[in-house]
Amino acid sequence: MIGLHEIYIVGGLFFAACALFGAFDRGNPRRWLNFLFWGGLATSFLAGDHLGDVGNGVLVLGLVAVGAIGLGRGTPKTTSPEERRERAERRGARLLIPALVIPATVLVGTLLFKHLTIGDVPLVESRHATLVSLTLGVLLALALCYAWLRPGSVAPLQEGRRLLDAVGWAAILPQMLASLGAVFALGGVGQAVGTLIGEWLPLDGPFLAVLAYCVGMALFTIIMGNAYAAFPVMTAAVGLPLVVLKFGGDPAVMGAIGMLSGFCGTLMTPMAANFNIVPAVLLELKDRNGVIKAQIPTALPLLAINIALMYLLAFR
Secondary structure (H helix, E strand, O other), X not given: OEOHHHHHHHHXXXXXXXXXXXXXXXXXXXXXXXXXXXXXXXXHHHHHHHHHHHHHHHHHHHHHHHHHHOOOOOOOOOOOHHHHHHHHHHHHHHHHHHHHHHHHHHHHHHHHHHHOEEOOEEOEOHHHHHHHXXXXXXXXXXXXXXXXXXOOOOHHHHHHHHHHHHHHHHHHHHHHHHHHHHHHHHOOHHHHHHHHHXXXXXXXXXXXXXXXXXXXXXXXXXXXXOHHHHHHHHHHHHHHHHHHHHOOOOHHHHHHHHHHHHHHHHOOOOOOHHHHOHHHHHOOOOXXXXXXXXXXXXXXXXXXXXXXXXXXXXXX
């Protein structure tokens, strides 16, 4: 049965390759820190099941320490911006084909894998069908690129390393913050927040509960930088006890629109560094908060629309 274990192997091998290439890149004065960071992440993917909770915790602390010092940027052996521009102009819109292979595979795989079995054993774990399909789509797109564009044998790895060096530690920020949200939920932060909200706000109607939940999702996302981190906290505090259990709201609508409300917060926070700060750095903007300032006029109306949609759809 194919599941998360196989997905982690694919990801772990990629990060291990980036770590090894980085270690031999003398153009990066911090190449050994770069190696330690991506090598540590590869170890987590490939051997995390065998390290135990304490081992994984120590590994995460090590990643944080190395990331805080700085990874530096290497000089991967890849094409120049001018060469990439020339090749893109020559092939035109056809270059989108490999990219479109990925969502097409995800769609087909998500619908198909749940029904494929070998004997009585499912080929793919049903709860991970989408992630398996995404990984398969990436591999198929990569195979198509090799067959069509005929790059060097390690060109995709070097290009991947180039992007990782550009983004740095922020590449794994969403996963780290989502894990933090799970820790907060297990620690009872959601219940504590729910108690405070119940004491200070008169949530005696479904609209006020929806308002508190959606605005809370946005605010917690602004603080924590990731809607996945805010979701378990605010759902335990307001979503489930009030919107669903007290006022009878649809949990599917609550969860879906609640996440969209959190994403509105993502648009307005520097804590979401991989979305809002890294693009400003890559584009060499003078104002590092320029992306956030441009997104706020969109984020606030979207949050208001999400509040209205949840109120109208969750209690039908």
